[in-house]
Amino acid sequence: MAKTLRRAGLTLGAIVVMGAIGYTALVQYGLHKSYPQALQPESGAALQDQIKRGEYVARLSDCTACHTAQGGQAFAGGYRLETLFGAILSSNITLDKETGIGNWTQEQFDRAVRHGVGSHGYLYAAMPYNAYAKLTDRDLTDLWAYIRTIPAVKNEVVKNQLPFPFNQRWTLAGWNLMLFDDAVFKPTLNKSAEINRGAYLVDGPGHCAACHTSKNLLGGDSNSYLQGGTLEGWHAPDLTPNPHVGLGSWNQGDIVSYLKSGTNRFTASSGPMTEAVENSTQYMTDDDLRAIASYLQSLPASSGVQPAPVAASDTAMIVGKKVYESQCNACHVSNGSGIRKMIPTLANNPQMNSADPSSLLNVVLKGSQGPLTHANPTAAGMPDFAWKLSDSNIPDVMTYTRNSWGNAAAPVTSDMVAKARANLQAKSWAGGSQSQ
Ligand code: HEC
Ligand code: HEC
Ligand code: HEC
Structure with missing residues (x-):
């Protein structure tokens, strides 16, 4: 009996050691993996066009929402995001060599934005790299060309203020393994170009699911895609065509008007959505807004049932x-x-x-x-x-x-x-x- 127990103990010990070695290998692999750059930055007049396109990608992605602190300089970081595990400060992404990303190559930028690895190791998902992973090579390269035109600002940001064990960045390798789909957007073949463009904007740069999809216990997206989520004391509603709690009675023009002006015949935005409208969606072209609307309208409606109203005599x-x-x-x-x-x-x-x-x-x-x-x-x-x-x-x-x-x-x-x-x-x- 004692012998069997000892043997079981040894086997368990061996499994733990193997697991730890495997995990360390995974962390090292993830941190040092290279991402070949298919597209190179343009030059001359073509560069000016590229910078303009990149600025639009930054608008679509709302980079400024998190990387510009209130009253702070553009993209100099320090904006505070409350998460399930504590507060995280956004990084300085201007070209300052000491406190920003001035020494970075396009590959390093790609590794952070699409693959979730920054200057100090794995990034927390408060930076929505799980959505930006969908960005096309073209959009990523254009975005980098634009970021390189932003004036450098010296601003040292505390890199991590989470309590133990959440301050251990290497643990995020496991999070990525379970919850991160590190893949560029792929259009669905039997859907129209407009709906595919909408899906790209919603799931990629627009990162709408960051707020509109509820989270599981690990802070990853639940399976109730775009069926409503809660963040920092706000509820981001169901965006599927559910007629009661979703967008079932909104037509394409209602959705476009809401994203362009913040209002429509039903409602007006408030809180974090007002910020998203003011910084991002109001700058989207009408074609892109229509594409988002068509995509949302093409989703299956969530299945929530309408409750009976509270009686007027209550x-x-x-x-x-x-x-x-x-x-x-x-x-x-x-x-x-x-x-x-x-x-x-x-x-x-x-x-x-x-x-x-x-x-x-x-x-x-x-x-x-x-x-x-x-x-x-x-x-x-x-x-x-x-x-x-x-x-x-x-x-x-x-x-x-x-x-x-x-x-x-x-x-x-x-x-x-x-x-x-x-x-x-x-x-x-x-x-x-x-x-x-
Ligand atoms: C919802 C908030 C949010 C948005 C939107 C956002 N970021 Fe971030 N970003 C963060 C946070 C928070 C960090 C720091 C994460 C950490 O420390 O792990 C970060 C980190 C980074 C880093 C890593 C810097 C370093 O030194 O490691 C880069 C680069 C970056 N963001 C670029 C961008 C770009 C480009 C966009 C737009 C395409 C963007 N971010 C949009 C929150 C955001
Ligand atoms: C930072 C979080 C956040 C992001 C990102 C975000 N939303 Fe929202 N959204 C909200 C919140 C919160 C509300 C509720 C606002 C209110 O009640 O006035 C909302 C409301 C809406 C509404 C109105 C729904 C209704 O029933 O009143 C629409 C439509 C919408 N968002 C679409 C989008 C789309 C499309 C995207 C991506 C391009 C997006 N949102 C990204 C947080 C967000
Ligand atoms: C002075 C005019 C005014 C008064 C009085 C007023 N409201 Fe409002 N209310 C507004 C405006 C304007 C908005 C839109 C705010 C925004 O877009 O952020 C709003 C928004 C709302 C919303 C959010 C709707 C949505 O779609 O997210 C609710 C709920 C609401 N009001 C309830 C009330 C209640 C309940 C009262 C009375 C106790 C009240 N309001 C009194 C002007 C008013």
């Missing part, structure tokens, strides 16, 4: 209606229709029907400045209600708006509002008027 609905009439009517109008292109309609609005009310809580508690775009330069604002309404009136008015005018969604509870107040560091209720 106390929350009765009180919620009173709160709505005194606080919200003036802008959103009594039938929830809003005012076209200025105040979003709350009726027939997929975000209102989403099971997860995070974005709605965010907007109602903290208020929101609507998107400012070339197509819509005078956006209206939503006032903050955290100080004005109590933890019982806010859930009531939200339950009421989520279950009136054809909407149907789970009630919002006082507990959810109290938690959101704390997480979002919203103001406390100042007392004052309360409807019961």
Whole structure:
């Protein structure tokens, strides 16, 4: 018996040692693998065109969203991203030789952007290299030509401030092995060129799934592709043609208008989507926006079933209606229709029907400045209600708006509002008027 146990122990030990050796080999292989560059940078007039194309690729990819800190210089890094494991700061990607990527070759740039290996080893997936892996050689080379025109800025960024063991970059080799599909975009043969272009933009540079696909326990994409995700206190809704919580009742023009101006006849963007619209999607050509819309419309609708609305006789609905009439009517109008292109309609609005009310809580508690775009330069604002309404009136008015005018969604509870107040560091209720 003792002998068998000892033998089992030895076998187990051998497996662990072999595993460790295999893993170390994998880490070393991953860090030193070379990526031959098929395309070379242009020169002369052709270089000017290439730089212009590269600038457009940077717009499509929204590099500036994360690599420019608030009030900081363009692409000098230091923007803070909250992840499941702690905060990560973005890198300085200007050409400064000491603190940026001034000594890099195109191959090193490619290794970081498409393959997830940077100056300090594996990159965290907060840098969406799992989407950028899809970039074509052409787009990657153009992007590099553009990045090389950005003025160098000296800005030392803390490379890692995660707690142990998440600060160990070598562990990310395992993450990549399980969750990273390191492959350039391949068009689907039986789909139109427009739909393929849309798929490329959504899955590659646009990295829409980073926010619109829910994450699994390891922080990778779940299988519910583009069916809605939650990030930093916001809910990014279902983008499939689900008629209740997705884009089922939006036509191609509605999607194009939303991405170009931040508004359409149903809604207006807020939070992280406003940033995406202001920095990225408003600059996309109409052809590219139409391609994205056609692709999203071609997806199979998610299968969520529409719940029955909360009954109008429910106390929350009765009180919620009173709160709505005194606080919200003036802008959103009594039938929830809003005012076209200025105040979003709350009726027939997929975000209102989403099971997860995070974005709605965010907007109602903290208020929101609507998107400012070339197509819509005078956006209206939503006032903050955290100080004005109590933890019982806010859930009531939200339950009421989520279950009136054809909407149907789970009630919002006082507990959810109290938690959101704390997480979002919203103001406390100042007392004052309360409807019961
Ligand atoms: C969603 C946020 C986000 C977006 C969008 C983003 N990045 Fe990053 N990027 C990061 C973060 C965070 C890091 C640092 C990751 C780390 O330390 O592991 C990073 C790291 C990098 C690095 C590695 C630098 C080094 O010294 O190792 C490069 C190069 C880079 N990004 C280029 C780009 C380019 C080019 C784009 C647009 C195509 C882009 N990034 C878009 C968040 C982002
Ligand atoms: C940084 C995170 C993030 C990225 C990247 C992002 N979105 Fe969003 N998106 C959101 C959030 C959050 C909302 C909800 C905004 C609101 O409620 O006003 C949203 C809303 C939307 C809506 C409106 C849906 C509705 O029902 O109201 C559309 C359409 C949309 N996004 C499309 C896209 C597309 C296409 C891309 C990629 C090109 C993309 N988004 C990339 C976070 C993101
Ligand atoms: C002064 C006008 C005004 C008042 C009053 C107002 N809102 Fe708004 N509301 C807006 C505007 C403008 C937006 C769009 C903000 C944006 O795009 O970020 C908005 C957005 C919203 C949204 C997000 C909709 C979406 O599609 O994501 C919700 C929910 C909302 N309001 C609920 C309410 C409730 C509930 C009240 C009353 C307690 C209220 N609003 C009072 C102007 C107003």
